[in-house]
Amino acid sequence: VINRAHFSEAITWRRNLHRLAQPSWLEFYATGLIASHLTAWGYEVKLGTEIFDPSKQLLPPSAERLAEEYNRALAAGIKEEFILPAKGGYTGVVGILRGTSPGPTVAYRFDIDSNEARESQEKSHRPAADGFASTVPRCAHLCGHDGHVAMGLLLARHFSENRAKIKGTVKFIFQPNEENLSGAAAMIPKGVLDGVDFLLGGHLGVAVPETGKIAIDVHSSLAVTRSEVTFRGKPSHSGTRPDLGKNALLGACAAITNLYAIARHGLGPSRINVGVIEGGSTWNVIPERVYFKMETRAIENSINDYMQAKAREVLSGAAKMYDLKLEVVPAASCPSGHNSPELVAIGLEVAKKLPWVKEVIPDIAWFGSEDFMLMAEVVQKQGGQVLFVLHGTPIGGGHHSETFDFDEEAIYNGADFYAAMYDTLTSR
Numbered sequence: 001v002i003n004r005a006h007f008s009e010a011i012t013w014r015r016n017l018h019r020l021a022q023p024s025w026l027e028f029y030a031t032g033l034i035a036s037h038l039t040a041w042g043y044e045v046k047l048g049t050e051i052f053d054p055s056k057q058l059l060p061p062s063a064e065r066l067a068e069e070y071n072r073a074l075a076a077g078i079k080e081e082f083i084l085p086a087k088g089g090y091t092g093v094v095g096i097l098r099g100t101s102p103g104p105t106v107a108y109r110f111d112i113d114s115n116e117a118r119e120s121q122e123k124s125h126r127p128a129a130d131g132f133a134s135t136v137p138r139c140a141h142l143c144g145h146d147g148h149v150a151m152g153l154l155l156a157r158h159f160s161e162n163r164a165k166i167k168g169t170v171k172f173i174f175q176p177n178e179e180n181l182s183g184a185a186a187m188i189p190k191g192v193l194d195g196v197d198f199l200l201g202g203h204l205g206v207a208v209p210e211t212g213k214i215a216i217d218v219h220s221s222l223a224v225t226r227s228e229v230t231f232r233g234k235p236s237h238s239g240t241r242p243d244l245g246k247n248a249l250l251g252a253c254a255a256i257t258n259l260y261a262i263a264r265h266g267l268g269p270s271r272i273n274v275g276v277i278e279g280g281s282t283w284n285v286i287p288e289r290v291y292f293k294m295e296t297r298a299i300e301n302s303i304n305d306y307m308q309a310k311a312r313e314v315l316s317g318a319a320k321m322y323d324l325k326l327e328v329v330p331a332a333s334c335p336s337g338h339n340s341p342e343l344v345a346i347g348l349e350v351a352k353k354l355p356w357v358k359e360v361i362p363d364i365a366w367f368g369s370e371d372f373m374l375m376a377e378v379v380q381k382q383g384g385q386v387l388f389v390l391h392g393t394p395i396g397g398g399h400h401s402e403t404f405d406f407d408e409e410a411i412y413n414g415a416d417f418y419a420a421m422y423d424t425l426t427s428r
């Protein structure tokens with residue numbers, strides 16, 4: 001049972017994180033806050049390239065942004081020793097606590113990044129009314145990962161205060177860059193999952209809008225693949241010699257309408273979206289370059305592979321039709337995934353017995369994408385088990401909306417569930 005006396009401190013951590021929201025690869029404040037506490041509580045703490053493969057850092061921020069956010073964390077009181085290893089945007093923390101008797105390695109994964117979006121400053125929005133709205137321009141915690149960090153720290157403190165009861169090893173994986181689905185892929189090559197027998201994680205608020213509820217078997221995660229696509233042609237005067245140009249915009253338009261026309265796979269749901277398009281220069285020039293962001297998703301990895309293969313045919317077909325050069329740069333990908341049935345069964349039993357639980361939702365199809373599933377795949381392949389749950393809370397505006405907020409009680413509830421899972425997993 002998590003000590004209720006520490007809950008007010010967890011709220012302080014959450015609100016400080018909320019004020020200092022930093023997005024993917026720039027989570028220096030969160031990294032420093034987590035590392036300093038874990039160190040003080042006796043954890044072995046790993047940072048920077050010990051847990052982060054720089055060659056997997058997709059879409060890295062500019063040097064200016066890195067310096068700006070690094071300095072923002074220092075100005076907020078983070079000691080440089082805790083973020084120096086993360087200086088190139090190699091954010092995230094792994095904390096390890098070993099027990100005195102043998103047992104399994106139980107790992108918990110919490111994501112730490114904010115969104116790149118503006119937060120409401122209206123007084124009807126509680127973080128603004130209570131003075132903890134984001135102070136970072138164009139960045140805000142609108143997905144609840146500030147709550148995930150606070151939940152993880154509350155749980156980590158619990159283990160440090162009950163160290164005599166630890167059997168085997170407890171491991172905390174505080175993962176950067178969930179929003180662009182790239183953080184897990186950067187950590188896995190460094191062995192952060194080596195020897196993990198059980199991996200647990202979850203998300204606040206998604207599909208469970210009531211405090212005291214918890215959804216155990218979260219299924220129907222979507223595999224996702226994101227790319228940046230560029231068509232390049234040749235500019236020419238649109239009045240005098242349009243015949244000398246090669247129109248990248250026409251190629252992109254043909255591609256995009258046909259991307260949405262891909263015949264859907266009969267064996268399961270899939271999605272395709274082009275969310276951004278930029279290109280061309282002015283009225284009287286044949287557009288030379290068009291760029292867009294494309295993603296496919298599907299309920300099974302194989303169906304996502306089908307969508308990707310078809311999308312590639314459409315892109316190269318459009319390039320050929322308009323005599324354009326095509327460039328496709330991977331931006332992120334993560335698999336679909338499923339919880340381990342054994343852990344689902346244990347999770348259901350554990351949740352039922354917790355005093356704050358009003359309702360256990362046995363299973364839920366959420367149609368979200370989460371790079372937790374990439375870690376899940378690795379752990380299951382090495383013979384371990386995984387569980388991803390949804391922590392109930394009302395959420396103000398929806399996730400990623402400017403008025404997103406959650407009931408901080410969910411921080412306590414989530415940590416308490418994970419602590420109870422630990423007790424059961426190590427007492428069998």
Ligand SMILES: [Zn+2]
Nearest residue numbers: 143144145203
């Ligand atoms: Zn999220």
Ligand SMILES: [Zn+2]
Nearest residue numbers: 143179399400
């Ligand atoms: Zn999100």
